Amino acid sequence: AAPVQVQLVVPMAVVFGPGSVPADLPSPLPFRDVQEMEISVNVRTSVTSRYEMHYRSATGQEEAALAAATAQEADAALHPLQDTTLGSLTMYVVPETTSLLPQGINVYVGKHRSALVRAGGSLAALQARLREVTQVMSFTASSIAAALSDRVPDGQLSPDARRYLKSSLGYEITFSLLNPDPKSHIVDWDIEGAVNRYVKPVLDKLSLVANFSVDSQILYYAVLGVTPRYDKESSSFLLSAHSLPHVINPVEARLGSSAASLYPVLNFLLYVPEHSHSPLYIQDKDGAPVSTNAFHSPRWGGIMVYNVEAPASPQASLPLHVDVDMARVMEVFLAQLRLLFGLSREEVPPEFLLESPGNEGLADWELDHLLWAHTVENIATVSTTLTSLAQLLDKIGNIVIKDDVASEVYRAVASVQSAVTKLSLGHLHAAFQASKEAVTSSERAFFDPSLLHLLYFPDDQKFAIYIPLFLPMAVPILLSLAKIVRETRLHKKEPTKMD
Amino acid sequence: VCTSRFWFNYRHVANTLSVYRSVKRLGIPDSHIVLMLADDMACNPRNPKPATVFSHKNMELNVYGDDVEVDYRSYEVTVENFLRVLTGRIPPSTPRSKRLLSDDRSNILIYMTGHGGNGFLKFQDSEEITNVELADAFEQMWQKRRYNELLFIIDTCQGASMYERFYSPNIMALASSQVGEDSLSHQPDLGIGVHLMDRYTFYVLEFLEEIHPASQTNMNDLFQVCPKSLCVSTPGHRTDLFQRDPGNVLITDFFGSVRKVEITTETLSLDRHVAGFESKFPEEELVTEPLKYAEQLPVAQIIHQKPKQKDWHPPGGFILGLWALIIMVFFKTYGIKHMKHVF
Numbered sequence A: 001a002a003p004v005q006v007q008l009v010v011p012m013a014v015v016f017g018p019g020s021v022p023a024d025l026p027s028p029l030p031f032r033d034v035q036e037m038e039i040s041v042n043v044r045t046s047v048t049s050r051y052e053m054h055y056r057s058a059t060g061q062e063e064a065a066l067a068a069a070t071a072q073e074a075d076a077a078l079h080p081l082q083d084t085t086l087g088s089l090t091m092y093v094v095p096e097t098t099s100l101l102p103q104g105i106n107v108y109v110g111k112h113r114s115a116l117v118r119a120g121g122s123l124a125a126l127q128a129r130l131r132e133v134t135q136v137m138s139f140t141a142s143s144i145a146a147a148l149s150d151r152v153p154d155g156q157l158s159p160d161a162r163r164y165l166k167s168s169l170g171y172e173i174t175f176s177l178l179n180p181d182p183k184s185h186i187v188d189w190d191i192e193g194a195v196n197r198y199v200k201p202v203l204d205k206l207s208l209v210a211n212f213s214v215d216s217q218i219l220y221y222a223v224l225g226v227t228p229r230y231d232k233e234s235s236s237f238l239l240s241a242h243s244l245p246h247v248i249n250p251v252e253a254r255l256g257s258s259a260a261s262l263y264p265v266l267n268f269l270l271y272v273p274e275h276s277h278s279p280l281y282i283q284d285k286d287g288a289p290v291s292t293n294a295f296h297s298p299r300w301g302g303i304m305v306y307n308v309e310a311p312a313s314p315q316a317s318l319p320l321h322v323d324v325d326m327a328r329v330m331e332v333f334l335a336q337l338r339l340l341f342g343l344s345r346e347e348v349p350p351e352f353l354l355e356s357p358g359n360e361g362l363a364d365w366e367l368d369h370l371l372w373a374h375t376v377e378n379i380a381t382v383s384t385t386l387t388s389l390a391q392l393l394d395k396i397g398n399i400v401i402k403d404d405v406a407s408e409v410y411r412a413v414a415s416v417q418s419a420v421t422k423l424s425l426g427h428l429h430a431a432f433q434a435s436k437e438a439v440t441s442s443e444r445a446f447f448d449p450s451l452l453h454l455l456y457f458p459d460d461q462k463f464a465i466y467i468p469l470f471l472p473m474a475v476p477i478l479l480s481l482a483k484i485v486r487e488t489r490l491h492k493k494e495p496t497k498m499d
Numbered sequence B: 001v002c003t004s005r006f007w008f009n010y011r012h013v014a015n016t017l018s019v020y021r022s023v024k025r026l027g028i029p030d031s032h033i034v035l036m037l038a039d040d041m042a043c044n045p046r047n048p049k050p051a052t053v054f055s056h057k058n059m060e061l062n063v064y065g066d067d068v069e070v071d072y073r074s075y076e077v078t079v080e081n082f083l084r085v086l087t088g089r090i091p092p093s094t095p096r097s098k099r100l101l102s103d104d105r106s107n108i109l110i111y112m113t114g115h116g117g118n119g120f121l122k123f124q125d126s127e128e129i130t131n132v133e134l135a136d137a138f139e140q141m142w143q144k145r146r147y148n149e150l151l152f153i154i155d156t157c158q159g160a161s162m163y164e165r166f167y168s169p170n171i172m173a174l175a176s177s178q179v180g181e182d183s184l185s186h187q188p189d190l191g192i193g194v195h196l197m198d199r200y201t202f203y204v205l206e207f208l209e210e211i212h213p214a215s216q217t218n219m220n221d222l223f224q225v226c227p228k229s230l231c232v233s234t235p236g237h238r239t240d241l242f243q244r245d246p247g248n249v250l251i252t253d254f255f256g257s258v259r260k261v262e263i264t265t266e267t268l269s270l271d272r273h274v275a276g277f278e279s280k281f282p283e284e285e286l287v288t289e290p291l292k293y294a295e296q297l298p299v300a301q302i303i304h305q306k307p308k309q310k311d312w313h314p315p316g317g318f319i320l321g322l323w324a325l326i327i328m329v330f331f332k333t334y335g336i337k338h339m340k341h342v343f
Helices: A060-066 A071-081 A123-137 A141-147 A191-206 A241-246 A248-255 A326-341 A364-395 A403-425 A428-446 A459-497 B007-025 B079-087 B131-143 B159-163 B199-209 B219-223 B299-303 B316-334 B336-342
Strands: A004-016 A031-042 A045-057 A089-094 A107-109 A114-118 A170-179 A185-188 A211-220 A229-231 A236-239 A265-271 A280-282 A294-297 A301-305 A320-323 A352-354 B107-113 B120-123 B127-130 B149-155 B171-175 B236-238
Touching: A004 A123, A004 A364, A004 A403, A031 A141, A060 A071, A060 A089, A071 A089, A071 A114, A089 A123, A107 A123, A114 A123, A123 A364, A141 A364, A170 A185, A170 A191, A170 A248, A191 A211, A191 A326, A191 A364, A211 A248, A241 A248, A248 A265, A265 A326, A280 A301, A294 A326, A301 A326, A364 A403, A364 A428, A364 B131, A403 A428, A459 B316, B007 B107, B007 B199, B079 B127, B079 B131, B120 B159, B127 B131, B131 B159, B149 B159, B149 B199, B159 B171, B159 B236, B171 B219, B199 B219
Parallel strands: A004 A045, A004 A089, A089 A114, A107 A352, A170 A211, A170 A265, A185 A320, A236 A280, A265 A301, B107 B149, B149 B171
Antiparallel strands: A031 A045, A107 A114, A229 A236, A294 A301, B120 B127, B171 B236
16 A cells, blocks of 8 residues: 555644633743654555634623623534634633532533633643543544555454444435335325424534435335344334344345445434234344334444334224334434444543534544544545556556546646645645545546556467468468578579689 | 356356355355356246256255345456456446445455366356466455455366465455366256356355354364365465454454444434424535537446556558568578569
């Protein structure tokens, strides 16, 4: 793989609220400091992270905002006063005894790009805490390694780390309603309304990352491939965790996908169990029913089982009319969408309190998280692609490069250089756009149909074709040539002899 | 991939369709299968049972049912298309079903059958693919990480020569016979009049019949299939490029599709009382003149499947010079006086 040296610069502001300044500052506020860390993925790939920190004390407006009653209000009040460029972070240090943060919580991460950090007494303790926060909010060594997963030597990455969606220019999201028993259930789902109300805000926020297209369908008589077991104790049907992998395949054949789009497809299925198999619960590995009644498969999508409430009177006539509670369904689907992208809040240390992003689906810093990972991944992909294209051209000497392929290669090189430069300046958004352009150009150049090596004969094949044709023909010619030469020589000698 | 056509190569089509069926039975959907067949068996005028392709004598199993999705049929099965599918260098107008949309986590199974020789495989009686080209195509796939692991099975004469040249990592290969040996066919059917299956594939399929999606059988068992006593030829395999130990590789890793799933434990909390966007129609549909059919798809692009620059011709001067030399030598040898009679 091609060597990749990238420097990721995170501009950070550390704002000290009143009463929180540690006693052992090296120089009076404001001052700047830089912390660098190297994330080495393999011998030829290294990513250095550089946190450029600007320590200063709070302005009057910020102090007023920090005097709010709860952390949430403080965060909301501080939002207009911050630097909101993509990739930047602002940390507000609050005194140890502050009432903004509840007991036991040392860090409150807002839904934009700021956090409230409890002072730790000394500068070193504060810096340790700040390091933790910045890693959560921007990128960690493992998230970068996961983005560069095809360069990590086998065995160093846990197998789970390679499961997030690969960076792509677009994604297609398909919502499907599976109704295996239309005789018993008439299921209505207001998917259009749900998409407009709940999904669109999330996708609008993610539109920086990629283009999304959404479609939906209803499939009748589509059954899961697995028969659930009946459990007498709970008088319900159970699907055990180890039978879940076999559920997807029989359904996939019927899901279909747009013939024109080449983007990865994310399928979200809502399954309404048959009347005879209701209610249906999914069991996790320990045998407990899962609260969401849903599971997902990395890089594919998710499935949720929607149980129809038993009718009030057991003599209710079939078919039952079911109105799906789309909010509940979308809560699960959007959570699965986040997990598919790798935005999980599970690895956060316990003393952190994360603000819920609400209907936007993801916090600004989570968007940054995605952008950092995708930018690094794009840059690595482009360098691998261009290097292997160069190797291909070396191997096949007489390959013809069309002009447009050449211009795509130049564009890819220029874009990737610009992306690396912008990253080292801390402009995440511009770097991401440049890396996207670089990927588009390099893929177009690499996968150009004219580069098929089959079309360019190696030299030994040319010899193999023409030697059998010309060699037999050449034998009498060469012999005759030899005869001519001998005759001419004899002829030349004769006049001298005949004298 | 079935690389032969014509009625007497019935068994190759039956081989391929039987493997296709097993793979579908074990869970791989059609969207993940690229099937290349000459597809001239079922409706061949010489077929006594039209619209069927049997894989077992006494016509027990019809492998050509109504859910066989052939992606490349008849004259589309060429070396070029095969390599284009593998490397991804496909014209942009190719539909999704004809593409290999794999990524770095995909395990790929490639099964090829037909007539082969030492280092080559014959495609449709008119062209060949060499082992070097195949190895290069796999290397191109590896460079772009189009596969995680690849299992290559080939059932032809001297099949082992086809995997000799592989050099990309994570490839495991199986062949039905060694270099210098021929793979034999299994059973003729007197009703249809041709051989129905090849031996190696027949025994592989018997082995696969016992595999179900949750089975834990590993590759070492597949290597034992069809010993010399049953197969007459010696099947070979190659695992040196493969990272994992074949004993840890499940058959269903390649032949079936068992996905990793995770239970969803998190939910997002949504505010239910939010006003939605008005469902706008897709913004500003640009009103354009409807394109006439001929303009939408340039005919040149449809017809020209191959790029124009294909054959290398020796430069014209060379041929002329050669002929001049021949004529000169002829007349010099036999006397210049004959030239008068020519001109």
